[in-house]
Amino acid sequence: MLLPVFQRRLQDVSLALSLCHQRLELLRQPTAPGALSQPLGWRISVIEISCDAACRRVTAMVTLPTGERVSLNEWVCQNPADITGT
Template sequence: MPQRPTAASGPSRADGWIFARMRRSRPVSRRNERSRREPCAGFSLPETLVAALLFAVSLVGLLQYHQVLQQSLLHQMQQRQAWRLAHQQLETEGADSVSSSSRSVPAGWRVSREEQRHPPACRRVTVTVVTPYRYRAVLGRWFCDTPDAVVQRDSP
């Protein structure tokens, strides 16, 4: 009966083939070996969930801040547009001396005009513009037919 080669006997030759016993220098699973030696790198599930929660809360905060900025910008633009519209109403009032209600007014806006007569030959026109956010722009101007009317009005 032929002898089996052993690790001590070294490689053997049988029918032209060399057989050698292989020794494993490393374990099959490196993952198991590594976990015994050092802690795993990475984040645990609770850490990941807390990080996701913090990210979501900060994102919601930033979105609300952005919404407040957008609303304040809209308010500011409407205020400027209200003053511009009141000024335009008074300018056309002075040019025509007829109410210019036909000028286009944005939807949801209200424009009112008030006129007070002051003899001799003067009138005070007040234009009020109210925006959808209830901002009121009130602008008034004196209109006199003759330049002397202002002097006569101011003198006692």
């Protein structure tokens, strides 16, 4: 009985990660359509935090109806050659 619950959760998390990835891809392609199809009750949000004049951290987050959140982060920079590793 527990196996179907875990399988459903795995499917939900996999779909949520896929939606996060697709949303980040849409940010890189401004000419692409902005709407993603998502399951009923799911929410997709994007949070952008500027770190300096050249870079910002972008987070795509999917909130499932259960309240669980799945997110992916990405650094977006104007000139990647100026970035140093930490």
